[in-house]
Amino acid sequence: MVSFFQTPGYRSWDPSRVVFFSFTGFFAIIMSDAGYALLLGAILAYYWKSMQATRTQRRLRSLGLTLSLASFVWGVAVGSYFGAAAPFDWLQQLKFIDINNFDNMMRLSISIGALHLILGNLMMAWVRRQSLQAWASVGWALAVLSALLGWLQGFHLLHWVVFALGLMMVLGMSGQEERWQLRGLLQGGLALTNVTKMFGDVLSYLRLFALGLASASLAITFNQLSTDVATALPGIGMFLKVLILLAGHMLNFILTVVSGVIHGLRLNLIEFYNWSLADEGYAFRPFSKQEVTPWTT
Numbered sequence: 001m002v003s004f005f006q007t008p009g010y011r012s013w014d015p016s017r018v019v020f021f022s023f024t025g026f027f028a029i030i031m032s033d034a035g036y037a038l039l040l041g042a043i044l045a046y047y048w049k050s051m052q053a054t055r056t057q058r059r060l061r062s063l064g065l066t067l068s069l070a071s072f073v074w075g076v077a078v079g080s081y082f083g084a085a086a087p088f089d090w091l092q093q094l095k096f097i098d099i100n101n102f103d104n105m106m107r108l109s110i111s112i113g114a115l116h117l118i119l120g121n122l123m124m125a126w127v128r129r130q131s132l133q134a135w136a137s138v139g140w141a142l143a144v145l146s147a148l149l150g151w152l153q154g155f156h157l158l159h160w161v162v163f164a165l166g167l168m169m170v171l172g173m174s175g176q177e178e179r180w181q182l183r184g185l186l187q188g189g190l191a192l193t194n195v196t197k198m199f200g201d202v203l204s205y206l207r208l209f210a211l212g213l214a215s216a217s218l219a220i221t222f223n224q225l226s227t228d229v230a231t232a233l234p235g236i237g238m239f240l241k242v243l244i245l246l247a248g249h250m251l252n253f254i255l256t257v258v259s260g261v262i263h264g265l266r267l268n269l270i271e272f273y274n275w276s277l278a279d280e281g282y283a284f285r286p287f288s289k290q291e292v293t294p295w296t297t
Contacts, residue, residue, distance in 0.1 A: 005269045009279030012127050019268045020063070022116060024070045026264035029109075031256050032099055032212035033219060034075025035082035039253060041068035067260075078212075082249055083219025099216055105209040107152065113205025114148040116267070117198070120276030127278075132176035136191065139169025140275065144198065167192060201271040207263050215256045222248030 002008075002016045031037060044064045051057040079086055079095030086092035099105060118141045125137035143166030150159035175187025222244060230241035 001265060001269070003283060005265075006273060006277065007281045007283055008277055009281040012277055012279055012281070013123055015123075015268075015273070015276060018119070018123075019272075020066075022272070023264045023268055024063075024066050025112075026208060026267055027067050027260035028070040028074040029208045030211040030215065030260040030263060031071045032075060032078050032216050033080045033082065033256070034072050035080070036215075036249075036253050036256060037068055037071035037075050040064070040071065040257065044068060078216070080216050080219070083216065083221075083223045099213060102209075105213070106206065109206050109209040110202060111148060111152070112208065113202045113267075113271070114144050116205070116272055117201060117275050118144050120272050120274075123276045124278065132173050135173040136170050136188075137275075139166040139173065140198065142166035142169070143195075144202065167195070197274075201274065204271055205267060207267075211256075211259050211263060215252060215259070218252045218255075219249065222252065 002014075002019055008014060028037075031040075044061070048061065051061040075081070076086075076091070076094050077097045078099045079092060079097075080099070081087065086095070097104075121137040121141040121144070125134040125141070128134040128137065143163050146159045146162035146166065150156070150163070153159075171185065171188040171192050173184075173188065174191035175181075175184030177184075225248070226241040226244040229244060230237040233240060
């Protein structure tokens with residue numbers, strides 16, 4: 001997936017491991033249901049043996065297993081099992097995250113986004129460590145970190161000072177190479193306009209909370225709808241209840257998986273890549289002798 005979207009440059013870094021684990025976490029938060037995670041694991045188990053023919057299939061199988069396990073752990077943490085509470089008391093006691101607590105979930109989503117982009121800027125600084133431009137990436141990381149801590153704790157003078165220091169580093173170092181030059185301030189001024197872009201990229205991680213809440217809400221809605229139909233229509237209502245549960249949860253499961261894949265990759269390959277990768281490369285192709293046999297008569 002990394003190579004499909006953008007192959008890193010030769011002197012850049014390999015983001016595939018970071019994308020692997022962050023995509024897994026994003027997918028689990030979007031799914032937010034242990035029952036759906038078990039269903040995903042069951043589908044993976046059914047196709048397990050058939051997914052060992054090629055190296056790509058084996059790697060996708062490992063990714064699917066990681067997604068299933070992470071989604072199950074997160075689903076247990078939020079206490080959702082096909083939109084219902086845990087079937088056992090001891091399992092319900094493992095719940096410690098309330099997905100309906102909007103304030104906490106917004107803080108969690110924005111914190112994940114800010115830390116993800118801080119990591120991206122620090123990796124960019126490492127790639128540019130032999131250039132003064134590395135300090136511009138460090139400045140972005142400081143600015144985001146100070147803004148995040150100020151938002152979580154309440155802004156104080158120290159937060160504003162660190163935030164201003166980070167932006168000054170962006171202004172002074174974005175256009176510099178091996179030694180500092182005054183003309184580089186123009187490029188630094190242009191780079192400083194990315195403040196709004198950084199703000200929008202961090203807020204983009206709110207989709208984790210929004211999609212997770214939408215998945216949980218749809219599951220609860222289908223459960224309630226099936227119960228109402230069974231109560232209103234004795235006899236045939238039980239058949240309709242089972243039909244609504246099967247169709248509704250299957251539809252919600254498909255939408256959840258699609259959303260998890262699309263938006264989980266989007267946050268990595270667009271928001272994260274914008275701040276962690278600068279140069280695009282191409283896949284390595286080793287030299288090889290390609291002998292052509294001439295036609296003979």
